[in-house]
Amino acid sequence: MILAIETSCDDTCAAVVADDGEIRANVISSQGIHDAYGGVVPELAARAHAERCDLVVADALRTAGIGLDDVTKVAVTQGPGLVGALLVGLQTAKAIAVARGLPLVPVDHLDGHVLACTLAPLSFAPPFVALVASGGHTFLARVDGPDRIERLGGTLDDAAGEAIDKGARLLGLPYPGGPHLERLAADGDPAAFAFPTAKGVTGLDLSFAGLKTSLLYRTRDLGEAETAARRADLAASYQHAVVETIAIRVERALRETGLRRLAIGGGVAANGALRARLQGLDADVAVPDRALCTDNAAMIAAVARHLPALPADAVPGLEAYATGQRPAAAVAA
Numbered sequence: 001m002i003l004a005i006e007t008s009c010d011d012t013c014a015a016v017v018a019d020d021g022e023i024r025a026n027v028i029s030s031q032g033i034h035d036a037y038g039g040v041v042p043e044l045a046a047r048a049h050a051e052r053c054d055l056v057v058a059d060a061l062r063t064a065g066i067g068l069d070d071v072t073k074v075a076v077t078q079g080p081g082l083v084g085a086l087l088v089g090l091q092t093a094k095a096i097a098v099a100r101g102l103p104l105v106p107v108d109h110l111d112g113h114v115l116a117c118t119l120a121p122l123s124f125a126p127p128f129v130a131l132v133a134s135g136g137h138t139f140l141a142r143v144d145g146p147d148r149i150e151r152l153g154g155t156l157d158d159a160a161g162e163a164i165d166k167g168a169r170l171l172g173l174p175y176p177g178g179p180h181l182e183r184l185a186a187d188g189d190p191a192a193f194a195f196p197t198a199k200g201v202t203g204l205d206l207s208f209a210g211l212k213t214s215l216l217y218r219t220r221d222l223g224e225a226e227t228a229a230r231r232a233d234l235a236a237s238y239q240h241a242v243v244e245t246i247a248i249r250v251e252r253a254l255r256e257t258g259l260r261r262l263a264i265g266g267g268v269a270a271n272g273a274l275r276a277r278l279q280g281l282d283a284d285v286a287v288p289d290r291a292l293c294t295d296n297a298a299m300i301a302a303v304a305r306h307l308p309a310l311p312a313d314a315v316p317g318l319e320a321y322a323t324g325q326r327p328a329a330a331v332a333a
Contacts, residue, residue: 001064003071003096004301005057007089008081008109009136010045012052015297016064019072019305021120025063026291026298029056039165039175046084053092060297068100075297075304078106079321080136086320094315103309106318110137112299113265114149117286119302124263124286129253133246133274134266135161135176136323140204140253143263146306152253153204160242160268163208167215167238171231181235182271188236193218195241197248204249204256211241243274247281254283262286269293 001024006013016024029052061067076093079086090106097104113132117124129152130141138161139154158166161178168177173184195214198207215238219227227234246268254260263286264278270290279285292299310318 001066001071002073002075002301002304003057003060003068004075004107004297004304005053005089005093006077006109006112006295006297006300007049007053007085008077008079009085009295010040010048011295012049012056013295013297014053014057014060015301016060016066016071017119017298017301017305021118021123021302021305023119023298024066025060026296027056027060027063028291028294028296040082042082042084045082046088049085049088053088057092057096068096071096071100071102073105073304073309074102075105075107075300077109077112077300078318079109080323081109081320083320083322090318090320094318097315104315104318105304105307105309107300107303107307109295109300110139111149111303113137114141114143114263115146115302116265116288116292116296116299117263118146119288119292119298122286122288124261127259128261128263128286129250129257129259131246131250131262131264131269131278132266133160133264133268135159135165135268137266138206138246138268140249142253142257142259146303152257153206153249155206155208156201157207157209158212160206160208160246161266163212164239164242164268166212167242168235170212170215170219171227171235171238178268178271181239182273184232185236185239185273188232188234190236190240192230192233193237195237197241197245199248204253206245206249208242208245211238211245239271239273242268243271243277246274247277250278251281254281260284264288265293265299267294
């Protein structure tokens with residue numbers, strides 16, 4: 001059994017996954033303390049992880065019906081993410097591994113999103129094209145094996161989730177903006193406004209900065225009263241542009257690689273409009289449960305199934321790495 005811990009941002013997560021990829025427990029404790037600040041406050045996130053991590057691990061073990069004596073491997077997110085938050089998970093995992101004499105596997109968070117679909121019941125096997133779209137990262141990769149992940153393209157500016165949160169804020173919606181924007185968009189017309197989809201960006205890279213600016217200018221032109229009256233149409237049109245920006249590059253990636261298999265992951269992959277659009281492609285599409293799209297520890301175990309453990313003498317010195325500081329061996333983004 002693999003015990004996995006994930007604390008890269010503001011969700012405290014622990015999971016128990018069997019060696020064959022069956023999820024026995026996947027516990028996610030969302031902090032909910034950052035909404036008033038309009039974004040995640042790193043110091044508050046780290047403190048909340050410190051308060052919850054042991055409890056979440058205990059809950060995962062209890063849910064799986066096992067004890068630490070049944071754990072054969074410990075996996076933990078090493079990065080990228082908020083370093084203070086990551087260190088809480090790392091210290092917890094190192095303490096368990098050292099105290100119990102268990103092998104420890106450090107995992108790259110983004111590789112977790114890429115390989116979440118390989119867990120049961122999907123058990124989606126390479127080769128495939130992977131789309132990861134989240135609040136901090138958006139990229140496409142070709143996956144030929146668990147340790148053969150080749151980056152094909154990524155965002156040149158904002159991540160998709162960041163663009164959604166900023167657009168939601170412009171429309172007066174609370175943080176986190178994704179669920180609120182999706183609910184508002186359900187009552188609007190996605191063709192009401194023509195927002196850009198970065199058609200000028202060639203290849204498999206993406207850009208959302210122009211889209212965000214376009215919404216800003218449109219709301220200024222409409223004025224406060226008209227913007228309020230047409231919020232649903234603006235939300236639907238903005239969401240449609242985000243979805244199309246992604247879908248255009250996904251179709252290119254499938255065409256250029258010759259693969260007809262697609263896996264999606266990351267928090268934005270929980271968006272219903274995006275899921276529906278990609279499921280309509282001429283491809284075999286693996287759409288994980290929403291709990292496997294947002295940050296979770298089961299996806300960390302999915303990677304750890306295929307990676308060697310650290311040498312025992314290297315465990316105490318294991319350090320976290322922040323967003324933008326991925327080691328050369330991590331090639332997905």
